[in-house]
Amino acid sequence: GTPVHAWATDISQLFTTAFTLRDHCWHRRDLSARLAVIHTLADGRTGANWGAGTAGIFQTGPVVTMNIRNDIATQADWLARQEPVYLLSHPSNIRELARYCLEQEITLPTLGEVVTFGELLVAETRDLARRAWDLEIKDVYSSEESGTMALQCPEREHYHVQAEGYYLEVLHGDGRPCAPGETGQVVVTALHNLAMPLIRYAIGDYAEVGEDCPCGRGLPVLKRILGRSRNMLTLPDGTRHWPSFPTRTWLKIAPIRQLQLEQDRPDHIQVRLVADAPLSTHQQSQLIDVLRESLGYPFNITLELLEQIPRTANAKFEDFISRIDV
Numbered sequence: 001g002t003p004v005h006a007w008a009t010d011i012s013q014l015f016t017t018a019f020t021l022r023d024h025c026w027h028r029r030d031l032s033a034r035l036a037v038i039h040t041l042a043d044g045r046t047g048a049n050w051g052a053g054t055a056g057i058f059q060t061g062p063v064v065t066m067n068i069r070n071d072i073a074t075q076a077d078w079l080a081r082q083e084p085v086y087l088l089s090h091p092s093n094i095r096e097l098a099r100y101c102l103e104q105e106i107t108l109p110t111l112g113e114v115v116t117f118g119e120l121l122v123a124e125t126r127d128l129a130r131r132a133w134d135l136e137i138k139d140v141y142s143s144e145e146s147g148t149m150a151l152q153c154p155e156r157e158h159y160h161v162q163a164e165g166y167y168l169e170v171l172h173g174d175g176r177p178c179a180p181g182e183t184g185q186v187v188v189t190a191l192h193n194l195a196m197p198l199i200r201y202a203i204g205d206y207a208e209v210g211e212d213c214p215c216g217r218g219l220p221v222l223k224r225i226l227g228r229s230r231n232m233l234t235l236p237d238g239t240r241h242w243p244s245f246p247t248r249t250w251l252k253i254a255p256i257r258q259l260q261l262e263q264d265r266p267d268h269i270q271v272r273l274v275a276d277a278p279l280s281t282h283q284q285s286q287l288i289d290v291l292r293e294s295l296g297y298p299f300n301i302t303l304e305l306l307e308q309i310p311r312t313a314n315a316k317f318e319d320f321i322s323r324i325d326v
Contacts, residue, residue, distance in 0.1 A: 006145045012193040013052075015165040019148040020053030022162075026154045027113070027138055029086065031060045034110075036084035038066045038075060038093060039118075040311075061085075068093055069311070072100045083110040091121040092317035094137065096258070098128035099247065108133055117142055119316050120227045124246045126157070141225055143203055146190050150222055158210045160219035165191055168220065169200070170209050180211045183226060204228045234324045235297050236266045243320050245294040253290065254283045260309050261291070262321045269299045272309050279305070 024031065035050050042065035050060040064082050066075060068090065076097060079087070089097075094114055101108065111133050116125075117140040129137050141150035141159050149166050150159035161168045167189040170178040178184040186205040190198045205228055210221030226242055233243040243261070250256055255276035262270045271291065273279075279287065288301045311317050 004145060007196040008147070008193055009195045012147065012165075012190065012195070015162075015192055016147045017053050017057075019151065019162050019165065021057065023115075023138075023140065023148075023151045024054070026151065028154070029113070031058050033061045033085035033112075034083065035061065035063045035086045035088065036066070036079060036082055037063060038070075038087070038089040039068050042067050072096045076100050076104070076106055079108055079111075080106060085110055085112045086115065087111060087113075088115045088117070090316060091116045091119045091125050091137075091139075092319075095125040095128055095247075098125070098132035101132045102128070111135065113138060115140065119318075120225060120231070124248075141222070143188075145196075145198060145201065146188055146193075146203070149188060153213055153215055153217070153221075155215045156213065158213065159222040159225070160213065160217055161222060163219050167191060168222075170207050170222070178209045180209050180221075180223075183208045185229075204230065230322055231318060231320050232322055233263060233295060233320065234266060234322060243295050245291055245319075249290050249294055250287055253286045254279050256287075258309050260317075260319060260321070262323065264323045266324060267300055269295070269301045270304065271301055272304050272306055274306055274309055279303070 031050070031054065044067065045065055047063045047065075049055045050063050054060050064084065066078055070078075072093075075093075079097075087094075094116055100106070113135060114129055114133070114137045116137055121137065121139045126137050129135060138154075139152045139159070140148060142148045146166065148162060149168060150161045152159055169187045170182075170184040171187055172178060172182070172184050183206055186203050186207050187200050188198065188203055189200055206226040208223040208226060210223030213219075213221050231242060232240045234240050245259070245261070247259075250259060256273050257276065258274040260272045262272070264270055269291070271287075284303055287303065291301060292298050309317070
C-alpha cells in the first residue's frame, strides 16, 4: 500500500496503448460516445479524445472528468447532467454510486457500460450495478508498476492475461505453479520495460488460475482476482482468509454509508463507519454481532463513527486492512 515511483519506456507504453485498444475492441465500444472518468487525477476538464490509449489513432467522442474525492451525491448529480455512455472509475466508487442511485431512484438512462480498474472488484459490486443501471461491469487488472496485466473476457467474468506484454505466474508458497482451480500469489515479469525491469515481481495479489477459455482468444486465464495479502484476515489460530461482510448484512441495521475494518491485533478489529446518524446502543450491538458472524470469530470490536473515511494516497479504498505481521 506504499506509493512507489515506476519508470517506463516508450515501448512499454506502446503495449499499454495496444492493450487499451484491445479492451475497447473486445467489448465493441462505440468510440464516438461520451466517456465519464472519475478518479484521483481527474481535474474536471473536458477533452476531445478519450486519452492516450486512443489519441492519434481514433477520433473519439468527448471525455468528461471529475475528481474521486467529491462526495457521492455530487458525483451522481454530475453524471446525470453529463449523460455519458461509458463510466470509468474504481470499484469502491462504483459500488457507492450504485447504492446511492438505487436509494435515490436515479437511473442514468444513457449509461451503457461501467469499466473498473485499480481495486478488487467483488461480486457484490457487479450485482449492485445490475440492479441500479441494468448493465454489466467490465474490469481491468492493472498495477502502477506494471500497467495493464489482464483484461476481462467480453464473454465471461474471468480475465485474459496480456501475454504479449507480461509473463504472469500464479505460484504456491513453495514456488510451484498453480493449476487451474488453485489459488496462489501473482508474480509478474514485464517483458518490455527496460527502464525499470521487474523480473518475477511479487505484486502482493492472489489469484485463481482458470481453465482455457472457449472464447478462442488463446490467452492465459485468471478465473478470479482474490485480493492482496494485506487485505487478509488472520484468526488467532493463524488461519488466514479474505473476509466477506457484504453491505446487505449491515445496511438493514442502520443507515450506514461506508464501513472499513482494520485488524490491529490478533483478537481485535477496529471498525470505522460513516452513517447518516449515530448508532443506538442496540444498533451497535447488532452490527458487532453481524460482523463477528461474517468474520467467523468473536473478535473484540471497536466502533468509530467518522464523517468520512479517508482514501489512500492514490485515492483507493480498502474495506479491510490487516496490520498483523505474518
